Amino acid sequence: MSAPTTGPNLDQLSPERRALVERLMQQRRAQATPKAPAAPAAPSGRPTGLAVSLFFFSADLDDAPADKYDLVLRCAELADELGLHAVWVPERHFNPFGAPYPAPAVLLAAIASRTRRIGLRAGSVVLPLHDPLLVAEEWGVLDAISRGRVALSLASGWHADDFVLNPDGYERRKALLTEQLAELRTLWEGGSSQRVGPQGRMIETRTYPRPARPLETWLTSSGNPETWRTAGTLDQNVLTALLEQSVDDIAGKVALYRQARAEAGHTADDRQITCMLHTHIAERTEDVVPRVHGPLGRYLSAHMNLFEKFAANQDIGVRPEEVTEADRALLLEHGIQRYLRQSGLFGTVETALPMVDRLVAAGVTELGCLVDFGLPDEQVFECVRQLGALQQRVRDRAEGSS
Incomplete structure (x- = not known):
């Protein structure tokens, strides 16, 4: 399917936004210039057919992070052996929900040391909380350690409390994300950034180590259509989730x-749409619901606590103090059933295929299977093994239809 070759209507943008968009478009065109291949053989580009990846985003209500990290590392090793595409870990701050994941680069460095080929993904780096100079340095180190397996999804952030790390950035966080993305790409590709140093002196700064390949990036959107449009204009991949939207919404x-x-x-038909979804694939269908009902309920309850903290500081028409325990129980059960029936990937390899087909038809190219929502370790390992079988089943079907 061919696409029009006309450019975007930049006249509708402010001069500052227009300059940023033009700068990013120039960088994307520069990346299309053939370069010598990098040494690592990593799954950095768009995979052939649907990719199956792991996604980690556990709560830590019992404050036992060592056990959570051990699970992540062992799952990553198994996924690497099974040929899964990538491992995604988030950036979360200051709340039990997502508590093990304040520093994705650190955790992915540990994963890099114990794996050989699987992609290492941040889902997501909240860029307005950081200085792009430090992001380029930190992730440049990891890219070198992993021999080119790094990719980042970038987010603007949503929880005001997180911005204690950058209070001035909260109100303009979306615009700041676009500006910092341009700077990060410039630095990653060996360019410089002009910064004000001591006594007001301008300093031209470059970051090291210098990566051997372009930085593959996603923009994260939980559902905002404007973020999808921005990602399209800037030619970014997209990371989304079946949290507050349906498969039809994604389409x-x-x-x-x-x-x-x-x-x-x-x-070019080379962009990726990655969808995170809660997942448990078992050997037997009858094992799934009894296994996941309790852990998923506790996980969603932790998420509800985070939302209540957010709602308490925002004018969104929700008063957390007016939500009764009966209301919470009803909402939780509704949430569990929603995930089991239409917003997750639950079942066996065969029974999961219709959901996989719906996501592919909607335009999804990669599944980010969130597996660490509270099940016992052995059941999580079983799920990872079954995801390896699902990846192979998807590949076999693609080859059979070609």
């Missing part, structure tokens, strides 16, 4: 994304 946003890419003149 509609993929259409917006593709339209924005076409209007911006991006014609």
